[in-house]
Amino acid sequence: MEKLTLIRPVLVKVIVTDDYKKVAVAELQGAIHRIDVDLQRLDFQEKRLAAEMEKKSKPGLQVNGQQIIQERRRLLETRQQLIDRVKNVGQLELGSEVVYGKMESPVEIAVGDDWRQVLGVEIVLQDGIITAIR
Template identity: 75%
Template sequence: MESLTLIRPVLVKAIVTDNYKKAAVKELQEAIQLIEADMQRLDFQEKRLVSELEKKSPQGIPAAKQRLDQERQRMAENRQKLIYRLKEVGQLTLGSEVVYGKMESPVEIKVGDDWRRVLGVEIVLQDGIITAIR
C-alpha cells in the first residue's frame, strides 16, 4: 500500500472585525430570546398540565413539576452560558483570531509525508471570506 486517504480535522478561525462582533452579538441575542420564549411556553404548559392532573391524577403532580423544574433549570443554565458568551464577544480585540468551528476533510498520505503538515490545517475567515488556508 503506497498511500492512504484519511479524514483529518480542520480548525476554522475567524478574524475579529466589527462585522463579526455585530453578527455574533445578534446571533447570541436571538438565541437568548428563543430560550426566554421557550421558558414562557414551559410556564404555560406547567399551569395547563397541573390543572389537568388535578382533575385526572393528582398524585402525578409532584413528578410532573419535578420534570418541568429540571427542564426550566436546563434552559436557565443555557441562557446564562449565552449571556456569558455575549459578554466575551464584547471584549474581543479587533484583529485577533477566534475559533469559529471545526470541520473535517479528506487527505491522502504517503510514506515520507510530514505528519504535522497533514494534521495541522486551519482555515482563516474574515467577514465570511476565506483569507488563508494554513
Template identity: 35%
Template sequence: MDKITIIRRIKVKAIVTERLKQELVQQIQEGIKKMEMELSFLEQRNKKALTELTLKASPQVQAVREQFEWEKKKREEGKATLLEQLKKINVLEEGQEVLQGEVEGPVEIKLGDSWDGVLDKEIVIKDGVVVNIR
C-alpha cells in the same frame, strides 16, 4: 499500500472585525430570545398539566413538577451561557483570531509524509471570505 485517504478535522478561525462582532451579538441575542420563549412555553404547558393532574388527583403531579424544574434549569443554564458569551464578545479586539469552529475534510497520506503537517491545518476567514489556509 503506499497511500491512504483519511478524514481529518480542520480548524476554522475568524479574524475579529466590527461586522463579525455584530453578527455574533445578533446570533446570541436570538438564542437568548429563543430560550426565553421556550421557558414561557414550558411554564404555560406546566400550569395546564398540573391543573389537569391536580383535578384528577393524579399521583403524577410530583413527577411533572420535577420534569418541569429540570427543563427550566436546563434552559436557564443555556441562557446564562449565552449571556456569558455576550460579555466575551465585547472584550474581543479587532484583528484578533478566534476559533469559530471545525470542518472535516479528506487528506491523502503517503509514506514519508509528516504527520504534524497532515493534522495541523487551519482556514482563516475575515467577514465571510477565506483569507488564509495554513
C-alpha cells in the same frame, strides 16, 4: 500500500472585526430569545399542570412537574451561558483570531509525509471570506 486517504480535522478561525462582533451578538441574542420563548411555554405548561393537579391527584402529574422544573433549570443555565458569551464577544480584540468551529477534510498521505503538516490545517475567515489556509 504507498498512499492512504484519511479524514483530518480542520480548525476554522475567524479574524475579529466589527461585523463579526455584530453578527455573533445577533446570533447569540436570537438564541436567547428562543430560550425565552421556551421558558414562556414552560410557564404555561406549569400553570396548566398545577390546575390539573388541583382537580386530580395523579402520580404522573407530579412526574411531569419535575420534568418541567428540570427543563426550566437547563434552559436557564443555557440562557446564562449565552449571556456570558455575548459579554465575551464584546471584549474580543479587533484583529485577533478566535475559533469558529471544526470541520473535516479528506487528505491523501504517503510514506515520508510530515505528519504535523498533514494534521495541522486551519482555515482563517474574515467577514465570511477565506483569507488563509494554513
